[in-house]
Amino acid sequence: xxxxxxxxxPSKCFDVDLLxxxxxxxxxxxxxxxxxxxxxxxVEIVPDFKPRxxxxxxxxxxxxxxxxxxxxxxxxxxxxxxxxxxFLEGDSPESVRAMLFDDxxxxxxxxxxxxxxxxxxxxxxxxxxxxxxxxxxREYLRRLESRINDRLEGLRSGMELPDKFxxxxxxxxxxxxxxxxxxxxxxxxTDEQYVKREADLLGVSKYFGDHIYGALDxxxxxxxxxxxxxxxxxxxxxxxxxxxxxxxxxxxxxxxxVGGLAVAVASDEANNGxxxxxxxxxxxxxxxxxxxxxxxxxxxxxxxxxxxxx
Ligand SMILES: [Mg+2]
Numbered sequence: 073x074x075x076x077x078x079x080x081x082p083s084k085c086f087d088v089d090l091l092x093x094x095x096x097x098x099x100x101x102x103x104x105x106x107x108x109x110x111x112x113x114x115v116e117i118v119p120d121f122k123p124r125x126x127x128x129x130x131x132x133x134x135x136x137x138x139x140x141x142x143x144x145x146x147x148x149x150x151x152x153x154x155x156x157x158x159f160l161e162g163d164s165p166e167s168v169r170a171m172l173f174d175d176x177x178x179x180x181x182x183x184x185x186x187x188x189x190x191x192x193x194x195x196x197x198x199x200x201x202x203x204x205x206x207x208x209x210r211e212y213l214r215r216l217e218s219r220i221n222d223r224l225e226g227l228r229s230g231m232e233l234p235d236k237f238x239x240x241x242x243x244x245x246x247x248x249x250x251x252x253x254x255x256x257x258x259x260x261x262t263d264e265q266y267v268k269r270e271a272d273l274l275g276v277s278k279y280f281g282d283h284i285y286g287a288l289d290x291x292x293x294x295x296x297x298x299x300x301x302x303x304x305x306x307x308x309x310x311x312x313x314x315x316x317x318x319x320x321x322x323x324x325x326x327x328x329x330v331g332g333l334a335v336a337v338a339s340d341e342a343n344n345g346x347x348x349x350x351x352x353x354x355x356x357x358x359x360x361x362x363x364x365x366x367x368x369x370x371x372x373x374x375x376x377x378x379x380x381x382x
Contacts, residue, residue, distance in 0.1 A: 110374045113347045116354065116365040123381030124333055126312045129303050130249055131296075131327065133181060133318035134260035134267050134286075136339050140237045141223050141270050142262070143341040148216045149176055152208075153191050158198045177352060181296065181320025183261045183287035185209050213263075227273040234274045239337065240345040241369030246279045248376055254315075255307075257283040259299045259323065264288060297326045304330060315379065319353055321360055328361035333379065336362035337369075344368075 104117050135142045153172045154165075175190045188209045192202035202208075226232030249256060256279050260267040264286030271277040271284060288294045304311065311331025318324050319337045327334040336357035338349040349367050358365060366375065 107378050110378070111366075111371045112374075113370045114349055114367045115371065115375075116358070117378075118358070118363055121363050123379055124312065125380055127254065127315045127333065127379065128309060128313040129255045129257065129307065130315045130317070131257045131259055131300060131303070131323065131332075132280075132316075133296075133320055133323045133337075134258055134271070135262055136180075136239075136319035136341055137317055137337050138239055138242050138258075138276060139270055139274055140239060140341055140344055141220055141227075141274070142216065143237075144219060145216055146173070146176055148219055149187065149212055152212055152215060153194075156208075157191075157194060158200050160198055177356070178321060181261055181318060181322030181324075183291050183294065184212065184263070185287070185291045186261075188212070224270075224273065236344070238274055238276070239339055239368055240347075241372050243276075245369045245372035245375075246276065248372055250279055252376075255283070255303075256280050257299065257303060258285065259296045260286045261296070261320070261322070262286050264294075296323050297329075300326050300330055300332070319350075319357070321356060324357050324362050325360040334362045334364075335375070335379075336365045338365050338367060340367060 104119055104121065107117055107121075108115055132138055135145070150169065150172055153176075154169060157168065157172070159168070172191075172194070175194065176187050179187045179190060185205055188205035191208060192205050195202040223232065223237065227234065227237070246256070258267065258271065258276075258280045264284070267286035268277070268284055271280070277284065285294065285299050300314065300316075304314065307313075311327075314327060314330065314332030316323055316327030316332050316334045317337060318327070318334070319339050324334045324336055334357075336353065338351075338353035338357060340346050340348045340350050345368065347367050347370065349365070354365050364375070364379075369375070
């Protein structure tokens with residue numbers, strides 16, 4: 073089992089014993105192309121990438137990073153906004169769609185309410201009188217639930233297997249991280265009750281234990297930034313020990329802001345396992361400082377070796 077052979081000795085995973093090796097690598101880094109050539113799937117590694125052997129805490133986003141149950145959510149949110157936004161002179165359907173899409177995706181990773189708050193600002197700019205943002209969030213969730221209801225029912229009844237809605241290769245990655253004895257956290261901008269429901273349905277709750285966090289009604293009391301800050305504070309560690317996986321702007325930026333290592337998952341959600349990058353995600357996540365971009369987790373072992381500096 074090559075996969076587990078890499079981590080045959082859990083104490084060697086991201087162990088401080090590897091610090092000297094890490095320092096050598098800093099002085100004499102392998103060429104990025106050599107690292108890239110070890111992957112079978114698509115990967116992008118930034119030129120100044122440095123491995124780090126100090127990882128102890130790993131934060132995952134949920135939707136688009138682990139779960140595909142909510143795949144297609146922008147196809148619910150965007151038409152709803154288009155439907156409700158007043159047109160101004162000079163608007164074209166394409167320009168309005170592009171503006172709204174950019175608003176939506178730039179806030180991807182934050183709680184859903186922030187996308188609604190942004191939409192209310194757009195409404196006001198156009199002379200509209202918006203309802204409370206929570207009104208739009210409820211309507212969006214109503215529409216989204218009807219889209220994903222068949223998927224949830226399929227998983228509950230056993231007619232659908234979790235694999236279909238798990239991003240390609242993610243169980244292998246989670247198993248390897250668990251074997252390394254790393255602390256795993258789930259932090260999602262989706263309401264916490266739904267994150268827990270869907271993590272259970274996909275069989276991944278066990279990897280995270282009590283560390284599953286999602287949006288709360290009091291939206292100011294939760295943020296990914298707060299979760300990351302709490303992890304570092306409670307464990308009295310610096311961002312050196314943090315690894316973040318996400319397909320959203322927010323978690324990548326939050327992870328990088330505290331000095332963590334960020335793996336962007338530019339997942340092609342509609343075609344799980346295609347191995348293609350979602351180009352919008354790839355470009356924007358590199359733009360906020362992602363260290364590595366992958367399309368899925370087919371190369372989980374290689375990815376972890378490279379992060380560790382092996
Ligand atoms: Mg996401």
